[in-house]
Amino acid sequence: MEKFDTILAVRQQIKRLRGQGKSIGLVPTMGALHPGHLELIRRSKKEMEVTIVSLFVNPIQFNSPEDLANYPRNLSQDMQMLVEEGVDLLFIPDEKEMYPEAVITEFDFGPIEQVLEGRFRPGHFNGVGIVVSKLFHILQPDQAYFGQKDLQQVTLIRRLVKDLSFPTSIVTVATVRDESGLALSSRNLRLSEKGRKTAPLLYETLLFCKEELLKGKDWLSLKNEIIERKLRPASIEPDYLELVELSRFSLISFPIPHVPFAICIAAYIENIRLIDNIVIREKQN
Known part of the structure; x- marks a missing residue:
């Protein structure tokens, strides 16, 4: 080299x-x-x-x-x-x-x-x-x-x-993840053992959101429920949890049929800011 x-x-x-x-x-x-x-x-x-x-x-x-x-x-x-x-x-x-x-x-x-x-x-x-x-x-x-x-x-x-x-x-x-689903990041090195056990909740949240959205769940209700019942009780403080329409990278409040979108999250765990997302391209009814 x-x-x-x-x-x-x-x-x-x-x-x-x-x-x-x-x-x-x-x-x-x-x-x-x-x-x-x-x-x-x-x-x-x-x-x-x-x-x-x-x-x-x-x-x-x-x-x-x-x-x-x-x-x-x-x-x-x-x-x-x-x-x-x-x-x-x-x-x-x-x-x-x-x-x-x-x-x-x-x-x-x-x-x-x-x-x-x-x-x-x-x-x-x-x-x-x-x-x-x-x-x-x-x-x-x-x-x-x-x-x-x-x-x-x-x-x-x-x-x-x-x-x-x-x-x-x-x-x-494509994002590379460890066995827990946590997206690999240089910032992960700063997490304690406890933080490493907590951090996979970010990806679990994204997967849960995807599943519920494709079932037709209202996004705003889902988002508030997840933040208050899943993230904050685990000492995860989100900056955002949002739906993004990919062609213009603009925020949306519900999936648009046949339009690719992403669910994006940024949150603090032990004062360390981590980001993740999943892209959803399949057709929605």
């Missing part, structure tokens, strides 16, 4: 790879790698001739300095995992390399970023848009791989690629 920490050096290598006609896949990460990241890498390796992983904890997408400081970091373990997976190239810049000056550019994703994560984490998606744009400019991937767990983020990145005509295809890979 080749390792680069400057934009100039990695661009020179990308130029050589392009000169050889190689297809390039990118897996952007912030480190603290887990099997969910590895699934993205394996998908890239299957489809692309060269797989690049970027590892950069992007400070401008964090709303809280405390959250940034507490974000898990384990570089030696991450690099060992990348070598074992056969990653071709690691791009690991520091903050000064990525942002030599304070960023003044701002993205406005319109209504898509005004709900869910955008509502509770103002400025978050601007930071995501900036760092993804920089990575796409620097690394010029043919395809970039993202997990479905960050459903709203993937939706925004697809829009970014379309609006700015990036020659990159976005590949969404």
